[in-house]
Amino acid sequence: MLEIREVHKTFHPGTQNEVRALQGVTLTLQRGSFLIIIGTNGSGKSTLLNAVAGTFLVDSGSIRLACNDITKWQEHRRASLIGRVFQNPFSGTAPSMTIAENLALAVLRGKPRGLGIALSATTRAEFCDRVRGLNMGLEDRLDNAIGSLSGGQRQALTLLMASWLRPELLLLDEHTAALDPKSADQVIRLTDELIRRDKLTTLMVTHSMQQAVNLGDRIIMMHRGEVLHDLQGAERARVRQEDLLSRFEQVRRREQLDFAVAEMLQRTYV
């Protein structure tokens, strides 16, 4: 279970570039639930994911995951509970190392690494099996450098690596945004399969309303560092792409209203 309580984060406080990225986010996620996060650019979706992953420490508030208070944990320590796939396909794998070596790194996520040989015959056989499950023909290329793979193949592998040890929480940060439509479909199908099979608790950020409607059992919409809408249960089941789009439109209008009102006030009083 993931519990985020009153989390605040401001970047570059007290300077011209001050950004209030998270302004009191509170969110509870039951074990095994699959949450989709949508929102406009700069709404704090990715920041929320990074706050949970530990890329930075939050200014205030608390984050609890699987009965641990991880608020003050360093990123690498949180990795024992969290698997992660990044937006950039280059971020999740080591390009000059082989597929097998990358998998060998993922097999020990969050565990101490000693002087045991990383690639034994038994681990290789297991890698071969699980990689075959991706249906990308990569099982014959275990000794090729990751750098020679396409973005879609890399994301599929990163997904496999992140979920290898059944993390308490899986974080997906727009992991198909940089892919061509066909690869994106393939990766999304794989994502759905893996999450269903292992019943992974998941946070997924996406820009695609189609993904938001088709995947997951709960949708939140963020705006200006806060949770604006939280759709679950029956409400989530009814929601269609158009509904989500109209909510975006509402947000946009409200923004414009802010601007128009400010201008009007300025004209009248200044």
Added chain:
Amino acid sequence: MMLLLGALTIGLILAILAFGVYLSFRIFNFPDITADGSITLGAAVTATMLVHGFHPLLATFCGFAAGAIAGALTGILHTRFAINGLLSGILMMTALYSVNLHVMGKSNVPLMSQRTLLSEAESMATNLCGGATELHILVWEVSVRDLAGLAGIFLVVCLVGLALFLFFRTNLGTAMRATGDNPQMIRSLGVSTKAIITFGLALSNGLIALSGSLLAQYQGFADVQMGIGMVVWGLASVIIGEALVGQASFGLLIVGAAMGSVLFRLLVAIALRWGLDPNDLKLITAVFVFVALVAPKFLRMSRRRLVTAVSEVR
């Protein structure tokens, strides 16, 4: 023949330096200038201990350990205090200059009649040859002592290279390579990049100090100036090695670094024989490394230009 043997031996000793530089510069992409200080530190610690009558093996090991501590301190400066990598190396190198003077008590410690690892190897070889001091190999007369030194050093380099190769295949070593390749990814897999970089720099400088320790025992003295320009020397060896073996796996690159070091030393020996002013040696090394760093980029660029020119003509 004497010249050749000497150049080979020094080249092999400096191959261990090249391993250390390969580790920091190629694995971590970290230009670690601590090397200039830690190679001298290894020499100073070993020479001082030998003069005080410690066993050569212990003295050599302590040289290695001292270098490892220096490397770890550079790593801590860089990772815990967020000081730029180059600067943390420079700070450590500068500090080590004074440390080395303190360790030695003076600027030069000669090893006259002390037992060293090399004298041990030589006496062992002399016993093996039944007391003969010269050997005939083909048409040359070779002193058994020089040959024993070379063989001993060759063995050490092979062992160190093999150990490094095996280490890179362990879980820890694989994590170390990934840290240089993609730190974000390896953090998300639960490895503290700070700890790994600190450990890697310790290992790298330990190897470099080991090289210095062997060098002092071979040439018969430790000198506070002996480390100047050594990191560039190591870089030159690594780059030559890459040219020799190409874009290969790390195993071949380790072998390449050793071959590069020997080849470079041989080239220098030949150049000196032909009348190169020894004062120009560092300048030429620096220019060589500059050319080796820039040439591949330049070649790529001119090739691209050629390709576009050809396609335009068509």
